[in-house]
Amino acid sequence: MADDSWRLPSTVQELAAAVEEPPTRYLIPEEDRLGGHLASAEMPDPVPVIDLFRVSGSHGAAEAEQEAAKLRSALHSWGFFLVTNHGMETSLMDAMAPASRAFFQLPLEGKQDHSILKDGKHWRLEGYGNDDVNAQDQILDWSDRLQLRVEPQDERNLACWPKQPESFRDLLHEYTVSCGRIKDGILRAMARLLELDEDDCLIDELGDRGSTYARFNYYPPCPRPDLVLGIRPHCDVGVLTLLLMDRDVAGLQVLRDGTWYGVPPVGHGYGLLVNIGVSLEIMTNGIFRSPVHRAVTNSEQERISLAMFYAADLEKEIEPMAQLLDEKQPARYKRVKCRDLLAAHREYFARRERVVESLKIQ
Template identity: 65%
Template sequence: MADESWRLPSTVQELAATVQEPPSRYLVPKQEQDRLSDQLTGAELPEPVPTIDLRRLLAPDGDDEEAAKLRSALQSWGFFLVTEHGIEAPLMDALIAASREFFRKPLEEKQAYSNLIGGKQWQLEGYGNDPVKTQDQILDWCDRLHLRVEPEDERNLDRWPGHPESFRGLLHEYTVSCKPVKDGILRAMARLLELDDGDAILNQFGDKGSTYARFNYYPACPRPELVPPVSDRTLLVNVGVSLEIMSNGIFRGPVHRVVTNSEKERMSLAMFYATDLEKEIEPIVELLDEEQPARYKKIKCRDFVAAHYEYFSKRERVIDRLRLLLQ
């Protein structure tokens, strides 16, 4: 029987404690190293990342300046920072502290929440690594804890850490706090697209849309300039591929990476909002006409998620396979 141990790499946290150099499986190709080095050390951003004051944006009388900044961010950047979002700073700090405490626990304790069924079969939820599809796949210098938090009645609490004891309650509270932020931003996007129904984008997610919380742990990396970039209380909002498709390409869904650190660990928490798994992701009909036909194929959300991991393992983007060639 063929040796497929390459499909089950060690956790990066465990690996980082024993090596002085990242193993070759974690290194980007030489030509990409040069490009990343230029991006990280040489070039300055042409302008600051747009920052949106959510309170002003969502005020009853609206705010033209904030709306204009949001439009620019969605069309040019694909991501933006959000202040005045209403999520309490002590809650954010406590949740990050609890997740950091989890990642610092002994490996044996963390493996009780493993994302490997029977130690071999990968599943989305739980603690561990992303799926490894091929032997030459470049791996991320990152361990993660991926949990489905909505719908609430479909949470798999067996994957939710029971220690520290505060973790589950904090994650629930944070999930509830994030919902009005997400809803408000999606309604603001609908206004920018001049859609008749202010909930048109929200409705695309369906009644059974899923929310996933992904905690990323980046151990100190001996050579941070050689590994793939790993994409304060200000929130960073990434538009995402689904919204690029729904807006028929008006909004951008960029690649997100984070830069590792050679001296200390890094933590991040991402909230992913997905449509109902059985619902098709496609351009909103109201945005289409003879002059602006659909630019993307429709795809069921369940198939999109599977394709994302398949193409991600090859350092490709699934959206590039969904674009239609227009004459």
């Protein structure tokens, strides 16, 4: 019988505590080590900051127009921005990071109760562990994760939801509801930028059964941060991502014009980083572009983040919106069912390629 043990790598947290050098499976290709290893340039300007209350028009038309101009600039220059004044309670944001950290600090046996491997060998999208390993020569990322489907609420698989710490489930539910309101406010602001007929046009594009996944990312210290990535370069595949970054430890980098730029942590701020996904790039016919980004490691500190991924209904077909097309601006992307896009993304992600390139109309 063939040895398939390579498909089931150890958790990185467990590995990091036991090795002085990363196994070769984690080392990036030689060609990617050129040009300053994994160092990044400092962003030429601060991360764009958008006041969600202002852009909604709650302060008046003039302030909304000014904030919308900032949003337009952020979307065209970087594809991401920090959203502030978003209405989430600061106490809730303060509670999420320690609750996340408490889960990853549990003994391995406790975390394995929520393993991403069904019956110990079949990978699934939800649970605790690593990304799917499809090939023996696949380069692995120096990170563990807990991924949970949080919406639709009636499709939550609570067997995957940790019971420890005791506050985890209630906090995640409250956080999900609050992030949903923020997501809707952002999509409405984008719809107005695109001059769509209705403010809810982009929200409606997700369908009645749109999916939301919460992904808790854990990056242990790495002995060779110059040779190992926390997460490989990629674009998020969904419509929108809301990221609660580690407030103190940097690690996120974004690619722009061939240069990797480091995104600084938010410190004691309460902003959420908003990232455009491939699905929204297709829907807007490339007006909004999904940024390529990656996570690097460091040798001294662990880092934790929480990403909320918003995707359309799995049975919904994603394509450029008709309102944005005309003879001068024909469709640039093929139509694709959301379920098929997510499956294709996992294959391209494993190969370190962008699925959106396969959907462009030549």
